[in-house]
Amino acid sequence: MNRIDKRKLERYEMVVYISLLLLAVVLGFVGNGINQEVIKAITINLASELLAVGILFFFINRMFLLGDSDDLPRKLLDVLTRDNSPLIMKFDLFKSELYARIQQMSKQIGEEVNTKLDLDSNELYSFHGLLGKRRGMTFQNFRVSRDADCENTNAVSFLWADTFYGNSVNAKVISKEVEPFLRIEFQSFEPSLGCNIAVRSQDQRAIELRGQELNYLCFYARIPQEALQSPDLLQDVGIAIRLVNGKCQHWDYGDKSGEYRQFSIKGDGTWTVVCIDLQDKKRWSHFTGDGNQYINQDEMSNADFSVVSAIVIKVGKFLGIRGELGYGKGMVDIKDIRFSPDLVKMS
Template identity: 35%
Template sequence: MKDYIHELLKNQPLALIIIASLLALITASGGMTIGGLTFSLPSNEWRILIGIFAIIILIAAIISLFGSNIVMWPNGDKGSDLYTALGLKTTVRDDSIFQNFEIHRPDGNINAVHYLWADTYKGGKISAYVNNSEYFLRIEFDNIDERSYPSNIAIRPQNEEPIKIDQKKRFLSFEARRADDSIQPIAVAVRVVNQYLQHWWYAQHGGECKQFKVVNAQWKKFVIDLYDKDSWKLFDSDGYYKKDVKDPFFDILGSVIFEFGIPNDIGRPRGGKGTIDIRRIKVTCNAS
């Protein structure tokens, strides 16, 4: 029920304002006639209760309509800021650019990468650098062993400010290309980190990772629907996976993680090595 109210406040604030106004009118007049049907309140106690309810709906809807930073969270939370453990600011941006790899120091977009991870037990390696003239990130990885976990890299948001997500602005996109001469496709899996510091895998219905294949040196755009709730699986090897929010919930996008390897029919990308470029990570209103 709380999730349903949350969605109404985000997506239908005008409808809620109209409903609240009608309830207030009924309360003030003691009743109303619509299409020959008469609605009347039996007592002053009912008028008071409905009036209070109408005021609460009206205030919440107006706050939602005019973009306040006050967010109604599920499970009783108000404005969870666990994402700041990533070193991010509490300021939440409402634009489309998550990270464009245009670095500016000492102020502004000072760092595009949060961390790099490789399976060092198996001898895995990963490195990365930003091309600050063409604005892309180049990643070189070597997973060494086909049984090793895939090398991965976590991308920080622009200016270290997380980006706001809603049901309209719901499509995460990025562009990628190969930067080596291998004919073996590179498989890319994606995780995202929400405001609760949870990591969510972009996965198929059965829980296996969806893998994007990067096959040549031409830039290709890939798109992910953040609100396709059947395409997400909670990742329990990083982040705050014990948080009692068990459904994918993305109001704030704090980090995007890319995993690299060779295509694998089951599970995550495995093994392999390669060099790949990534640019223009965005969140937009359409998939095109």
């Protein structure tokens, strides 16, 4: 190696040493300013390790430059960096401690977040933009208005479609009849996850069922005549249900997540009553694809419906089995969503 290359190498090495030193100093200052004890300990420990490594290799490198032979420093470096050397063992110990502390931190942070946010609260309906809760039987009657004295300004919280496969869904309130209703138009393609809409609670307030003995969720659905007259639209529409409670947890009406209990809508243009039993908690399964995922073990088999903030209606082709609905293009009307103490039958 000529003198010029050697000087360049020395300069590069000096930059590395100075960078290690500065990084160690910065980490030390940052660590002292951190209030979280676990993070503070990790940062300061890392700073001390960087400083020690920089000093160690600085002296090893000096030995390379000052020594008459390369054998001694090379042997020393081999000893220090072999698998069972004190240096490597120290790094392995530090790495395992770091991983263990990170795992402790994640659990601790989760507990702290839950303590401050209270993910077990029945008032997380505010995540949907709801203003509070109310008691009563009507969940949504679709009498929406933007008049100053009307709080029922919108009947839908969100629409969801599997856009990867090109699915689409639209919803609008039609009030030309005596009872207004929600019209849902959808199109889904195999093998997508279909389409759904989340009906918003009346007057922008979640409904509190606690103590009211309202055991059933009921509403009316139909395939409109214009859909029945079109050869391109489904004549056998099916519906599946998911409830969102006050904790913002999503619950599928089915024995397992994704195994929905399907409801067939009559293909004659008349209204079909859809009634869901809230009492049998074994028919409900926690949906992990949306909403609050903090849930204790007892709730897994005992869904909390003391407060309901949204009703998600899945639409597709009725297959007559438990599971995902089929695919196709269709239209369905929904009206008068309410809770009832008894099973509602067609009038």
